[in-house]
Amino acid sequence: MDDEAVPAPVQQLAAGLAGAMPMRRGSVSERSMKCGRKECRCQDDREARHGPYYSLTRIEGGKTRSRYLSAAQAALARQQVEAGQAFRKRVEDYWQACEQWADAQLAEPVAASGDEAKKGASKRPSKRRQLLRSRPS
Numbered sequence: 001m002d003d004e005a006v007p008a009p010v011q012q013l014a015a016g017l018a019g020a021m022p023m024r025r026g027s028v029s030e031r032s033m034k035c036g037r038k039e040c041r042c043q044d045d046r047e048a049r050h051g052p053y054y055s056l057t058r059i060e061g062g063k064t065r066s067r068y069l070s071a072a073q074a075a076l077a078r079q080q081v082e083a084g085q086a087f088r089k090r091v092e093d094y095w096q097a098c099e100q101w102a103d104a105q106l107a108e109p110v111a112a113s114g115d116e117a118k119k120g121a122s123k124r125p126s127k128r129r130q131l132l133r134s135r136p137s
Contacts, residue, residue: 007101013094023084026058028069028077 006014032051034042041048054074057066069077 007097010094010097010101013090013097016090017087017094021083021087022080023087024056024058024077024080025084026056026081028054028056028074028081030054030074 030052032046032049033053034040035050037043042050052071054069054071055066056069056074056077057064059065
């Protein structure tokens, strides 16, 4: 494909996808939990629950995978998730620009040769038409 034929918006979006950066899918969550001790205050008092605990969750191969993170890791993982979401948005913008380009190509008139442009000018008749002609009446 000739680069000159690629519309400028498509080229710009493609260039924006080329920059490598750490990114990830999934989400980072923060929660406080009850412990297993019956006499602990956390069983009855929401404010006394243990935590916060941070986890990174994503779906891999149809299964949900989670892992615990420290507070510093959670902050970094949130940035990586946001970078992944921004990348996904840029990919979607690129797809839309490419589809608009493809639609523009379909809108251009296609020049057919004189014989092919005539109705019924195909080189071979269809099998159905041959079968109908060959049947005795």
